[in-house]
Amino acid sequence: MSQIQFEEQMKSMASEMQYPYTPDIAGFVMPRLHTSTHARFNSKALAWSLTIILVLLSSLMFIPSARAAIIDFFQIGAVRIFPPQPTPTLTAPLEATPTTTIPETTTPQPTSDLLLLLNKIAGKTTLAGAQQIADYSILLPTYPADLGEPHYIFVQDIDGAMTILVWLDPQHPDQVRMSLHFIPSQSWVINKMGPKVIRETQVNGRKAIWAEGPYPLKIQGSSDVEFTRLINGHVLIWADGAITYRLETDASMEEAIKIAESLAPIP
Amino acid sequence: MDEPTLIRLATNGDPTAWEPLVLAHQQAVFRLAYLLLGDPDEAEDVAQETFLRAWRALKGFDSTRPLRPWLLSIAANLSRNRYRSAGRYIAALTRAFRNEPAALNIEEKSTQNMDASQLWKAVQNLSLPDQQIVYLRFFLELSVTETAEVLQVAEGTVKSRLSRALEKLRAIIQQKFPVLIEGREA
Numbered sequence: 507m508s509q510i511q512f513e514e515q516m517k518s519m520a521s522e523m524q525y526p527y528t529p530d531i532a533g534f535v536m537p538r539l540h541t542s543t544h545a546r547f548n549s550k551a552l553a554w555s556l557t558i559i560l561v562l563l564s565s566l567m568f569i570p571s572a573r574a575a576i577i578d579f580f581q582i583g584a585v586r587i588f589p590p591q592p593t594p595t596l597t598a599p600l601e602a603t604p605t606t607t608i609p610e611t612t613t614p615q616p617t618s619d620l621l622l623l624l625n626k627i628a629g630k631t632t633l634a635g636a637q638q639i640a641d642y643s644i645l646l647p648t649y650p651a652d653l654g655e656p657h658y659i660f661v662q663d664i665d666g667a668m669t670i671l672v673w674l675d676p677q678h679p680d681q682v683r684m685s686l687h688f689i690p691s692q693s694w695v696i697n698k699m700g701p702k703v704i705r706e707t708q709v710n711g712r713k714a715i716w717a718e719g720p721y722p723l724k725i726q727g728s729s730d731v732e733f734t735r736l737i738n739g740h741v742l743i744w745a746d747g748a749i750t751y752r753l754e755t756d757a758s759m760e761e762a763i764k765i766a767e768s769l770a771p772i773p
Numbered sequence: 774m775d776e777p778t779l780i781r782l783a784t785n786g787d788p789t790a791w792e793p794l795v796l797a798h799q800q801a802v803f804r805l806a807y808l809l810l811g812d813p814d815e816a817e818d819v820a821q822e823t824f825l826r827a828w829r830a831l832k833g834f835d836s837t838r839p840l841r842p843w844l845l846s847i848a849a850n851l852s853r854n855r856y857r858s859a860g861r862y863i864a865a866l867t868r869a870f871r872n873e874p875a876a877l878n879i880e881e882k883s884t885q886n887m888d889a890s891q892l893w894k895a896v897q898n899l900s901l902p903d904q905q906i907v908y909l910r911f912f913l914e915l916s917v918t919e920t921a922e923v924l925q926v927a928e929g930t931v932k933s934r935l936s937r938a939l940e941k942l943r944a945i946i947q948q949k950f951p952v953l954i955e956g957r958e959a
Binding site: 516519521522524529640644747748771 | 788791792795796799800802803804807813816817820821824825826827828829830832833847850854888889890892893907911912914925936939942943953954
């Protein structure tokens, strides 16, 4: 049988495929257009899933180290923050947490070599390119007024398209002024272990966390993820709908919140 | 009202313009998710999520482009992520608790379509990207141009990838599903 005959045969067979009846997707979607409700949480399987999760969590509560891990974290969207532990058993929560954890390889302080690092980060693109890849709206800060468009834009696949926008300092173009991450909800859970600074705050009335870096970033030519920081500053983390935002800046927390609350669609 | 007009209205926040677009494309989106995930409940979740995400991202969509490839692209990404996610294990556990089969049992429902379901099983032996291209071209019967839009690659790339996927599929069929070829030749 020739390749063409084989193709024709496959097409003919595939066209006979019987599918389950298409459910009323529009009936579910239309009432939810103006809410941030996640469709998957409305699944028919939700009740069962929650029951199973509760059973699993209840079982874990009998293990002291797991109990500590379950109780002691803040979660904002895709980011979990584990506060510093008073005892030297810092690694216990990490071992016991049933989520993806990423090995921390490096945490360089910002130096004038940062521009070299920026050129090594994987997934460099343009704003238009990023918006095509990402299935969410990329927002830009409208404050401060002189900020303009980001100088570097990256999109990295972390089980979802994570967008990273980087602005350089106009006074010191070899330094990064600010960076903003967009992390989709289906990506890894990122565990931030024991940052020295943690403060609970709000962005647009939603719970937010003011903590310390570093970021997980993919570097070109490497399948590994490195933890690194671009700025010797803090990170403001908040979630809105399906996206978790991380704003890293050396500005004050109040200034970071003003920047976060100024996010608007690309004009 | 034509599709570009409906998209423009929806982009300006008119939900009544989004509804006919959902109705027009929900079947293709649901079927692609079903082919990739093999579970109607999960496919339904992915289809719902696809239209909610698309609505939220409409401002970034070029209304002169056809909507279906973009929607299928979102659905494929969501299905791929779900395929690899812990959520699938929870779904599998859920089914185990409910004592349900892993997927709707197509074979029992459609004796006339045994070949199609056997072909689907054969395709499931391919890598996820190869499965996707076969589903788009043969099962959903998208054109090369539409498939290229969904996969965001050149049309030539679609042809070469499809050709490689079919070579692998043919080997799989000869080895594991010979009845598919023998049956048709007889």
